[in-house]
Amino acid sequence: RADYALFIGNTAVGVIEAKKYEVSVSGAIDQAVDYSKEFEFSGKEVVPVEKYETQDTYKVPFIFSTNGRPYLKQLESQSGIWFWDARNPKHPRRALESWFTPDDLKMKLSAKLEEEANKDLKEDNDYPDLANRPYQIAAVKSIENAVQEGKHRILLAMATGTGKTRTAISLMYRLIKNKRARRILYLVDRQSLASQTANALKDNKVGSQSISSIYGVKEFTDKIPEATTRIQISTVQGMVKRLFSGEKSDEKPSPGMYDFVIVDEAHRGYSEDKEMSDDEMKFYNQTDYISQYRRVVDYFDATAIGMTATPALQTVKIFGEPVYSYSYEQGVLDGFLMDHNAPHIIKTKLSEKGIQFNKDQEVNLFNYDLSRQEKFKMPENIKYDVDAFNKQVITPEFNRAVCDTLAEKFLDPNEPELGKTLIFAATDNHADMVVQLLKEAFVKIGNPVNDNAIMKITGQDRHRDDHIKQFKNEQYPNIVVTVDLLTTGIDVPSICNIVFLRRVKSRILYEQMLGRATRKYKGVDAFDIYDAVGQYDSMKKVTDMNSVMKEKNVSRSxxxxxxxxxxxxxxxxxxxxxxxxxxxxxxxxxxxxxxxxxxxxxxxxxxxxxxxxxxxxxxxxxxxxxxxxxxxxxxxYHLKPRTALISNEKDEVTSVTQGYGNDNERPADYLESFNHFIKDNQNKMPAIDLVINRPSDLKIEDLRKIQNELSLHGFKENELRSAWRSTNKIDVAASIIGFVRQAALGIPLESEDQVINRAMSKVYGMTEWGPVQKRWLERIEKQLKENHVLGPNAIEAFNGNQIFKEKGGYKRMKTIFGKQTDEIVRIINENLYA
Known part of the structure; x- marks a missing residue:
């Protein structure tokens, strides 16, 4: 057994306690001195003492313990170099993969004590203007509280578009300013995001200075930070290569190089995300990607902070449950994010019936590896549904039909106020096809566009960084077709249209796709979704990013x-x-x-x-x-209506509809669901039973209760009207009462005007009314049209309705109509529900 004191120059800075095996210490420290007695140090002298205590009276700041085994995650407690910073009792004891360097130890020695820095951080109420929204400040506070509690792994969940990067910059500024961090590593998974982060550090200022000018920042092209570097940006791929691929030791970061590691988009690595550029290291499945960046996080003696809009299970396993969450719905309600309208569901003949290939049929097969077509004989009968389109089976005519409809009815690159469009294709070749078909579609309807108005930006695009900048800052491109490249971290607020021409199964990837359009864009109240492959419907029950404005055909004011x-x-x-x-x-x-x-x-x-x-x-x-x-x-307040060009050119699309109810159903299915719901609940819900069996007893509050109950189950008056019109080709402006009675009793559906006119015509015909009485009857009719019901009797009707109550209620009505007051209400009720 051998024990060692660690020296930098002539100063003892730590203790190695070797157990079981002798250890060879070289390279990481200037010298190792064998000793057999416990000691303390003062200045440059080592003085033996009888007792060495680290908890309260530490003299040696760093404690190391090792048995000589190389670090292995699966045997963490029995391998590696265990380290504890004795000056900071809350600093977790952990195993390192290699020794600190002298520079690491010097940096740690020069750092402010964590407890003291935590106190300064807590008392600092200065939050930079670059991230001063209430939820951003709350997010920073939550992370800082977790740091002060000694948490070593921290997760932040903030919806796409809420400014995670700005929030991270604010956090880094405060950590460095209060000397809680000496140097921070900011990890991203793509070079484009690294460049975007670097630009954000240059563009965002505290006072008159940018963060980059205040603190030394190294970008992802710089392998090793300088002594003055406070923030280093790196890709996960680049850091993995530097740490674990046997590069030169002088280019390999040391375990103590960073105090904090921030992992942006910590959810990344879903298996469908294959669109990295050729010069970026690819990870082919989620497990591989996650394990690699986890290795990076575990390598450093640093607090790790994961940031994501869509926490996945593996993300939580690494970082724990989020210390702060800010959802898409909350962002919409707070006015920081844009809601989306009900999706436009585009269906074609092929998408509805599928594509059938028969056994022994000779078909054309595209060979992606050789980039050529080949002949192929089908070994068996196979049918492809729409979710296989553009992946397993190439469908030019399906894409042509959809592109023609988008050009004719919805998109126009020549009208900037309509916002920009992002289309998700299945493959790089498919993206090329869509670009060409869209350009042809606009020419076909007499609305040709500039060649660069519609563009592909994928991992195969050699000039993708320049094109992304153009998409964000210039008029063109207005429509961009991508695969996965633009799903994460690309901030283009003018995106107001999302088009799905590919089906994905990952909830995380889907939410990232939708997240490209959630940022606010002046003059647009909600973004639109155009779905030709059933993507929205397939994800509706598993995502939190459904429309906050629940009604699909919004007519309520x-x-x-x-x-x-x-x-x-x-x-x-x-x-x-x-x-x-x-x-x-x-x-x-x-x-x-x-x-x-x-x-x-x-x-x-x-x-x-x-x-x-x-x-x-x-x-x-x-x-x-x-x-x-x-x-x-x-x-x-009056707003000018938004307009869009609509062409009547012939197309091959069979339908473009918007979904109804909580399950995004087709109109006929929605009406059928409503009928079943009414029949199944008419004896369970007193309010519904009242409409069916005793409608004349209805009060206004009863009707409100019915509307609330039905609304919670996805059934709303305006949606029922729209679905009825779409299914029966008849426009019947019926009330919710009419729909409930039609579903339960099978009676003909009448418009609200028909019902009220029938009832009021009986009242108007009761006698020869005077001018004052006629005006009051007109007021009664108006209230019927607004509320659908009057009341079970005259007293309830005129004392329960605020409009009549303010005018004297039932007592006043008696002075106007005399004995006929009660008769008026009785006749109205009898004829409303005849």
Whole structure:
């Protein structure tokens, strides 16, 4: 057995306690001195002492223990070089793969004690303006709290578009400023993201200085940081190569080189993500990728922070549960992200029936390896559904039909105000095909576009970095076709249209795709999804990124949502309608230009409309009533309608529909689901039973309760009307009462006007009414059209309705109509539900 004191020059800085095996110490330290007694040091002298205590009276800052075995993760407690920083008791004891260098030890010795730095960090309330949104500050605070608690692995979950990079920059600035970190490694998985991060450090400023000018920053092309370097950016691939591929020792980072490692997009590595450039090291499956960056994280004696919009199981296993989460839905409600409309489902003859190949049929086969077509005889009967299109079977005519429809009805690169479009193709060859077909489609309808208006940007694009910059900053390209390259970290706020021409099975990849369009874009209240392969429907039940504005064909006004929230029958319904109200407000606010925003902010006496709307989510029912005036002001504010060119050119698409209800169903299926729901619940839900069997007893609050119940199950009046019109080719503006009774009793569906006109014609014909009485009858008719019901009797009708109550209620009606007051209500009820 041999024990050693570690020296830098003549200064003892640590202890090696060797167990079981002798250790050979060389290279990492200047010298090793054999000793047999415990000791303390002062200055440059080593003085033996009788007792050595590290907990309270440490004299040697660093403790090492090893048995000589090389580090092995599976036998972590029995291998490697165990290290503990005795000056910082909360610093976790852990096994290292190799020795610290003298520079590592010098850097650690010069660092402020962690406890002292944590205190400074906690007392520092200065958060840079570059990330001063409330949730960004909350995210930084949560990470710093975890650091102060001694956590060594930390996870942050923030929705795409909420500024994870800016949040990370703010965190790095504060950690370095308060000397809690001496040097930080920022890991990304793609060179384009490394460049983007480097640019963000140059562009974002604290005061008048950029972060890069305040702190030394090394980019991913620089292998080893300098002594003054505070932030180093690297790709995971590059760091793996430097650490584990046997490169020169002078280019290999040491275990103590960084105090923090921040892993951007820590979820990455899903198996479908194959689109890296040729000069980037490829990982062919998720396990391989995750294990590699985990090796990097484990190598350094550093606190590791993972950042992602979509935490995956393996991410949580490495970093633990998120210390802070900010969801897509919350971002929409707070006014920082853009909601999406119901998806446009594009179906063609081929997508609906599939493509059938028969045994012994000779077909053309494209050989991707040789880039040529070959003849092939089918060994058996095979049918391909739409999820195999453009991957297992190339379908030019399917793509042509979809591209023609997109060009005719939805997209126009010559109209910048419509926003930009990102199309997800299945392969690089498929992307080429789509670019060409789209250009042909615009020529076909007499709307030719510039050659660079539609472009492919994939891993095979040699000029992809330049093209990404053009996509972000210039008018063209307006439409970009990609595979996976643009799924992560690319910030192009003007993307307002997402097109799916490929099916993916990964929830994480799908959410990253949608995330490309969630950033706010002036004048656009929600982005659109065009789905030709059933992607949205296949992911609807597993993703958290469904539309916050739940109604697919939105017809309710802001005022109506406010009224539904105000009259909600329970807390669940109140929260649901309040959510819809805030989502509707945020959509309208996003469409305001600067002049309109300033005008409304003056009217409402608010400094930021989006923040005001987002704060409504925290208000109680009583507090929400105080905002009625402001809600009404925004609701009544007139906006110019958005327009888009629509062509009537013939195409081969069989249908373009929007989904209905919670399950994104087709119109006929949605109506069938509603019929089943009513029949199955008419004896279970008293409110529904009342509509069916005793409709004349309905009160306004009963109807509100019915609407709330049905809404929570995905059934809304405007959607039922739209689905009925689409299925039966008849426009019947029926009320929810009519739909419930039609489903349960099979009676003909009548429009609301028909029902009310029938009832009121009986009332108008009762007698010769005077002018005052006629005006009051007209008011009754108006209330019927707004509320669908009047009340089970005259007392309930006129005392329960706020409009009549304010005018004197039932007592006033008696002075106007006399004995006929009760008869009017009875006749209305009898004929409303005849």
């Amino acid at each position: 802001i005022e109506e949502y406010y009224e539904l929230a105000e009259n909600a029958s329970d807390d669940k319904a109140f929260k649901e309608y309040k959510t819809q109200l805030v989502a509707k407000l945020q959509r309208k606010i996003q469409r305001l230009d600067d002049k309109q925003s300033e005008e409304l902010e003056n009217v409402l006496d608010q400094t930021n409309l989006a923040t005001w709307a987002g704060n409504l989510m925290a208000k109680s029912s009583t507090e929400l009533q105080d905002e009625a005036k402001n809600v009404k002001a925004i609701g009544e």
